Each structure stands twice: as C-alpha cells, then as structure tokens.
Amino acid sequence: xAKIKVNGREVEAPDGANLLLxxxxxxxxxxxxxxxxxxxxxxxxxxxxxxxFVMRRKDPDGKESVRRVLGVSCRETVRDGxxxxxxxxxxxxxxxxxxxxxxxxxxLDCPICDKAGECRLQDYAYQTGQLEGRTIEPRRxxxxxxxxxxxxxxxxxxxxxxxxxxxxxxxxxxxAQLGVVExxxxxxxxxxxxxxxxxxxQGNLADICPVGALTLKKFRFKQRSWDLTPVPSICPLCSRGxxxxxxxxxxxxxxxxxxxxxxxxxxxxICDQGRLEFDDLNMVEERLRFARVRREGRLVERPxxxxxxxxxxLVREAGEGLLALASPFLTVEEGEAFLALTEKAGFKGxxxxxxxxxxxxxxxxDDPCPNRRGLEKAGLQAVHKEALAAAIxxxxxxxxxxxxxxxxxxxxxxxxxxxxxxxxxxRVLGGLEGxxxxxxxxxxxxxxxxxxxxxxxxxxxxxxxxxxxxxxxPDGRILEExxxxxxxxxxxxxxxx
Amino acid sequence: MSGYDQVPEAARPFxxxxxxxxxxxxxxxxxxxxxxxxxxxLIEIFKGMGFTLREMFRPRFTxxxxxxxxxxxxxxxxxxxxxxxPDGSIRCVSCGLCEFVCPARAITIDPGETSDPIxxxxxxxxxxxxxxxxxxxxxxxxxxEAILMSDELLMATDARPKALHHLEDLLVPVEKLxxxxxxxxxxxxxxxxxxx
Ligand code: SF4
Ligand code: SF4
Ligand code: SF4
Numbered sequence: 040x041a042k043i044k045v046n047g048r049e050v051e052a053p054d055g056a057n058l059l060l061x062x063x064x065x066x067x068x069x070x071x072x073x074x075x076x077x078x079x080x081x082x083x084x085x086x087x088x089x090x091x092f093v094m095r096r097k098d099p100d101g102k103e104s105v106r107r108v109l110g111v112s113c114r115e116t117v118r119d120g121x122x123x124x125x126x127x128x129x130x131x132x133x134x135x136x137x138x139x140x141x142x143x144x145x146x147l148d149c150p151i152c153d154k155a156g157e158c159r160l161q162d163y164a165y166q167t168g169q170l171e172g173r174t175i176e177p178r179r180x181x182x183x184x185x186x187x188x189x190x191x192x193x194x195x196x197x198x199x200x201x202x203x204x205x206x207x208x209x210x211x212x213x214x215a216q217l218g219v220v221e222x223x224x225x226x227x228x229x230x231x232x233x234x235x236x237x238x239x240x241q242g243n244l245a246d247i248c249p250v251g252a253l254t255l256k257k258f259r260f261k262q263r264s265w266d267l268t269p270v271p272s273i274c275p276l277c278s279r280g281x282x283x284x285x286x287x288x289x290x291x292x293x294x295x296x297x298x299x300x301x302x303x304x305x306x307x308x309i310c311d312q313g314r315l316e317f318d319d320l321n322m323v324e325e326r327l328r329f330a331r332v333r334r335e336g337r338l339v340e341r342p343x344x345x346x347x348x349x350x351x352x353l354v355r356e357a358g359e360g361l362l363a364l365a366s367p368f369l370t371v372e373e374g375e376a377f378l379a380l381t382e383k384a385g386f387k388g389x390x391x392x393x394x395x396x397x398x399x400x401x402x403x404x405d406d407p408c409p410n411r412r413g414l415e416k417a418g419l420q421a422v423h424k425e426a427l428a429a430a431i432x433x434x435x436x437x438x439x440x441x442x443x444x445x446x447x448x449x450x451x452x453x454x455x456x457x458x459x460x461x462x463x464x465x466r467v468l469g470g471l472e473g474x475x476x477x478x479x480x481x482x483x484x485x486x487x488x489x490x491x492x493x494x495x496x497x498x499x500x501x502x503x504x505x506x507x508x509x510x511x512x513p514d515g516r517i518l519e520e521x522x523x524x525x526x527x528x529x530x531x532x533x534x535x536x
Numbered sequence: 537m538s539g540y541d542q543v544p545e546a547a548r549p550f551x552x553x554x555x556x557x558x559x560x561x562x563x564x565x566x567x568x569x570x571x572x573x574x575x576x577x578l579i580e581i582f583k584g585m586g587f588t589l590r591e592m593f594r595p596r597f598t599x600x601x602x603x604x605x606x607x608x609x610x611x612x613x614x615x616x617x618x619x620x621x622p623d624g625s626i627r628c629v630s631c632g633l634c635e636f637v638c639p640a641r642a643i644t645i646d647p648g649e650t651s652d653p654i655x656x657x658x659x660x661x662x663x664x665x666x667x668x669x670x671x672x673x674x675x676x677x678x679x680x681e682a683i684l685m686s687d688e689l690l691m692a693t694d695a696r697p698k699a700l701h702h703l704e705d706l707l708v709p710v711e712k713l714x715x716x717x718x719x720x721x722x723x724x725x726x727x728x729x730x731x732x
Contacts, residue, residue: 183655184655
C-alpha cells in the first residue's frame with residue numbers, strides 16, 4: 040500500500056495500480072477518458088484524463104518549493120508521495136479544452152447514432168458543460184458508411200481517433216487489422232489494404248469504441264439504447280461461460296448481447312458467435328406455445344395438465360424401457376430434476392456433441408456444452424453417438440428433454456428415434472412429428488434461471504430475460520411436475536380419485 | 537347507555553327509530569312552501585320570454601359543426617402528425633425520443649435505413665390514438681421538428697384498428713404545419729430559457 044494525496048486528502052492505494060483506475064473505480068471521481076481502456080495498452084492520446092500533479096521539493100537552503108504540472112492520469116502508477124488535484128481550476132479547464140477540440144468536427148448525429156445514450160462523448164459533453172460550439176468554420180466531411188466486413192460499420196465523421204480499436208486488434212488478438220492512416224487533420228481509421236476484418240472478436244469493437252464510430256451491423260438502427268433492459272446472464276454457446284448482458288427491448292425482444300465484465304472468465308470481451316447468434320431466442324412462428332398430445336393418431340394441442348399426465352403415464356409404463364436423453368443446455372437444477380424423474384430408465388445421460396473446432400486461444404472453446412461440468416456433477420453421464428445408436432433400438436420410449444436437443448442430435452440418431460414413441464420437451468417440434476406422443480413446450484436459456492458450470496468448474500447463474508410464450512415453461516418446472524405425477528400415479532392415488 | 541346516544545345529533549335521523557321505538561323528531565330547515573309569487577309563476581315566464589325575444593335579434597354564433605370548421609389557434613393540441621418535406625422526404629429520423637417520452641406509450645416506431653445522408657427514417661410509425669392523451673410531449677422531445685400537434689380534433693372511429701394510425705396516415709406536408717412550428721418555437725424559446 041502506498042500513501043497518496045488526492046485533492047488534499049490522504050488515501051491508501053495499492054502500490055503500482057493505475058492512477059486513473061484508482062481514481063475512478065475506487066474513489067468514484069469519474070474522470071473522463073477515451074483512449075484509456077483497462078484491457079489495452081495506455082497511450083494517453085486523448086488528454087481527457089488530465090489532472091494536476093503537485094510536486095514539492097526541498098531546496099538546498101531549506102525552503103519548500105511547489106510545482107504544479109498537468110498530466111494524464113492514465114499513464115501514471117500509484118506510488119508513495121504522489122499528490123494530485125483532480126478538480127482544480129487548471130485540471131478542469133484542461134479537460135474542457137480537450138473536450139472542445141474533440142467536438143470541433145464532430146457531427147450532430149446523436150438522433151441517428153446507435154451509440155446515443157451510452158456514448159461517452161455525450162456524457163462528458165454534458166459534464167463539462169460546453170453545450171454549444173464556438174467554431175464558425177464548416178465541419179469536416181468524412182465518409183459516413185465504411186463497411187469493415189461482416190460485423191462492423193465505421194463512421195469516420197464520428198471517430199475521435201482514440202485508437203482503441205487499433206490497439207484492440209494489436210494487443211488482444213495479436214494481429215493488427217486496423218490502423219491510423221494519413222497525418223494531422225487528415226488522419227483516419229482504415230483497415231489494412233481495405234480488406235474486410237476477420238476473426239471471431241470483431242464485435243467487441245462496437246463496445247470498445249467510446250463513441251458511435253464503430254457500430255454493429257446487426258444492431259444498426261434496431262433499438263435506442265435507453266429502450267433496452269440489460270439482464271445479466273451467461274453465454275451458452277461454449278463451455279467458457281462468458282458473462283453477458285442480454286439486452287431486451289420493450290416488447291420482449293432480445294436486441295443485443297454484450298459482454299459483462301468478469302475478470303476471471305472473459306474480462307471485457309466475448310466472441311462474435313455469442314454476441315450475434317441470438318435470433319432463435321426471438322423465434323415466434325415455429326415455437327411450440329402449447330402442449331400437444333397424440334390422440335387417435337394425430338398430434339393435437341391439449342391443456343398442459345393433460346399432456347403432463349400423459350407424459351407421466353408413459354414414463355411410468357415404460358419403466359426399464361425408457362431411454363432418457365437430456366440436452367447439454369439444461370441447468371444444474373434441471374439436470375437433477377431430470378435424473379430424479381428418470382430413476383428407473385434403462386439408459387440415460389446428456390447428449391455430448393462432438394467438438395465444434397471453433398475454439399481459439401482467447402475465449403471460445405471447442406466444447407459446445409455450456410454446462411458439461413454441471414450435469415456431470417449432478418450425476419448425468421455424457422452420451423456419445425455410438426452408445427446412443429446402440430441403445431435406441433431396444434428402448435420402448437424415448438424421452439428427449441431440453442433446448443436445442445433436436446438441433447444438436449445428428450440425423451442418424453433422429454431417424455432411429457423417429458420409429459419409436461417419443462416424449463419431447465423442446466421449443467420446436469423439429470422433424471419428429473411422426474413419432475412424438477407428447478410434446479411439452481419448453482423454454483430457452485434466456486427464459487429461465489439456474490446454474491451453469493463452466494469448463495473451469497465455476498458456477499455461474501443465468502437469469503430470465505424473456506417470458507416463455509403461451510403455456511411454455513422452464514424445463515425444470517415441467518420435469519418436476521412430471522415426476523410428481525409419476526409418484527402420484529404410482530401410489531395409486533390417481534385411480535382412487 | 538346505548539350506542540344511539542353516541543351518534544351526533546344531526547346524524548340520528550339516518551339511524552331509524554330511536555331505541556325506545558318512538559320516531560325521531562325532525563326539523564326541516566329549508567323553506568318548504570311556495571309563496572304567492574312563485575305559485576303564479578307568470579313573472580318567471582315573462583322574464584324568460586323576454587330573454588328569448590332579445591336573443592332573437594342578436595347575431596348568431598352557433599357553428600354548424602362538423603360541416604363548418606371552427607377557428608383554431610395554433611396552441612391547440614390535436615392529433616400528432618409527422619411532417620413531410622416539400623421534396624416528399626420524411627423529416628423524422630426515427631430517433632425514438634418521442635417513443636420514449638410518451639407517457640401513454642402510444643408510439644411505436646420501426647426504424648429503417650435510407651440511402652439519404654440522414655441515413656435513418658421510419659419504416660413504420662404507429663400512434664395508437666386510443667392511447668394518446670394529446671399531451672404534446674412527443675412534439676417537445678423531437679429534435680427534428682418532425683412530430684407536431686396538428687389542429688385535427690376529430691379522431692373518433694367506428695373500429696379499433698382504425699384508431700391505430702400508421703406512417704401513411706400520419707404524414708402531413710410541412711406547409712400545413714408551419715403555423716404550429718412557429719408557435720412552438722416561440723413558446724419553447726420562452727420556456728426553455730437557459731438558466732443564467
Ligand atoms: S458518437 Fe456520441 S456524440 Fe457522436 S453522434 Fe454518436 S451519440 Fe452523438
Ligand atoms: S401527445 Fe402525448 S400521449 Fe400522444 S403520442 Fe404524443 S406524447 Fe404520446
Ligand atoms: S422525436 Fe422526432 S425525429 Fe425522433 S422519432 Fe419522434 S418524430 Fe422522429
């Protein structure tokens with residue numbers, strides 16, 4: 040611990056910590072900054088984090104002299120005897136001037152800018168209070184719609200040249216793809232040889248850019264940021280379990296997924312699949328809204344209670360002949376409920392899809408199961424293709440439970456199931472219409488709460504962002520209800536009634 | 537003592553008979569008989585006829601609504617509409633401020649892209665006139681002078697779907713709204729004076 044003086048007050052700070060981070064995160068002083076990002080190299084180019092350093096020195100003749108200099112706090116480390124003034128006249132003025140220069144050529148785009156509402160430029164412009172421009176020269180015209188590949192669009196007029204994006208590729212991905220070209224007032228951001236950006240982490244540019252210069256194509260004009268409710272959750276697309284926010288719009292539509300800071304798992308970033316592949320959360324038409332039961336050879340929509348009772352009857356009658364397969368998307372709690380329900384089953388486990396090959400050395404892993412460790416710990420076994428293909432023909436009833444199970448199972452296995460009696464707990468009917476006896480409408484990971492355990496054994500909580508449509512309900516609730524009915528029917532209470 | 541005695545005297549008649557079964561003595565405070573002038577009623581009749589006679593020779597101010605429009609000041613807040621520029625383009629950039637500020641949540645915007653320099657315009661813009669309370673907050677929030685309170689006050693329909701106004705129903709040439717624009721500019725300047 041080092042003793043430093045901030046605005047005349049003595050405070051203890053961890054030795055060697057970044058001064059700006061300490062001032063903002065620990066003392067809550069809210070010093071503005073653009074080019075500084077805790078995950079990137081510090082360059083101190085935007086000059087927004089300037090504070091006044093007070094230097095005291097004893098002259099040889101014993102007199103103390105004080106010198107005050109302005110400097111950027113983002114490149115300073117905390118050390119003993121440091122003395123800073125953050126909100127003195129000089130520091131304030133320096134920051135205000137830096138701000139005014141940044142805004143000299145900035146367009147008045149806020150009404151059409153996707154960043155509005157979470158834009159640092161807006162925030163600090165209000166904070167510093169220079170609300171009107173003092174220039175009379177026309178603003179610089181730049182290209183407003185530069186295509187940077189499949190994920191990102193660049194608006195050069197809005198760019199403030201903080202070079203966060205340039206450093207992101209250099210330091211996080213280890214492969215520079217963007218650079219500042221030309222010099223002076225003609226400098227601008229460009230992709231090398233105007234090639235589209237590549238890699239699985241481009242989406243992070245939209246978060247990293249402190250203004251609306253880099254925006255997501257997928258989010259373009261979809262929703263204003265203040266209309267979104269962020270729900271903290273866990274990305275289910277691989278076993279890393281990145282912490283995310285699911286941003287839900289007013290009408291119950293997921294509009295965006297973005298990283299949530301978690302230094303022990305994903306830091307500030309997530310991969311592009313996790314960010315962009317959320318369309319199936321908003322699925323409407325294909326979605327099973329009500330339970331369906333086979334009556335006289337046809338699948339018909341029936342009330343949930345009837346479907347649950349039917350499922351319970353089938354499970355109880357099948358006994359040993361039940362083959363129960365859970366999706367790797369089930370939470371720990373649901374895995375336990377599943378295990379309890381299928382006690383007597385001859386064959387049970389959770390489906391373990393083959394590695395995707397999408398893994399890299401940053402975040403993404405090869406394993407597409409978000410909860411492998413959790414389900415194994417709950418007592419379920421991972422099931423691979425061969426074992427499953429061997430077991431299906433001898434089963435009398437197949438119980439498939441959990442989100443995406445139909446999509447994850449290979450077609451060969453599905454065709455084996457298609458000649459059996461099947462109970463399906465899913466969000467869609469998939470290709471099994473002919474075999475399904477009872478279809479129960481399940482929920483997606485964004486519609487339930489529970490625990491996922493990631494590849495490192497870290498327990499993390501998912502929380503519901505949406506409401507399941509119709510009579511659909513979280514899988515765990517349905518599994519527990521079937522189990523209750525199985526026990527009830529088994530004890531003969533049902534017949535007595 | 538019975539509970540009857542604890543009720544204030546003025547309220548006792550409402551309780552029905554006293555505990556002893558005797559009716560409560562009632563005192564009427566109003567005048568309950570007409571005097572002779574009122575009984576004859578002729579004076580009042582002549583007074584009324586005199587008034588009618590006088591009015592017959594006055595100029596008429598009844599307006600034959602709805603055929604005849606009545607004059608409206610630009611301060612009237614009628615149905616919110618969207619301004620259309622003389623070149624046919626839509627002023628609204630679908631920034632969503634009105635959607636957000638609307639206390640009745642009457643506005644739903646579906647933003648879309650255009651090739652224009654403004655880049656953004658509504659693909660659809662719905663105002664549910666069953667929800668709208670004509671407060672004018674949308675007009676005040678709009679940074680583009682695109683949504684304005686028109687002077688149209690006839691919004692009744694015979695079917696619910698018709699009360700949902702879409703983009704094409706809402707677009708009005710900006711010339712027709714100029715008076716309101718000038719008025720709001722003047723008023724907002726007056727109200728939103730920067731604090732010095
Ligand atoms: S980058 Fe920020 S300040 Fe600039 S137009 Fe977008 S929202 Fe407005
Ligand atoms: S007038 Fe008021 S209630 Fe009506 S649309 Fe505008 S903001 Fe909403
Ligand atoms: S506030 Fe104005 S510009 Fe913005 S969406 Fe509403 S009408 Fe359009």
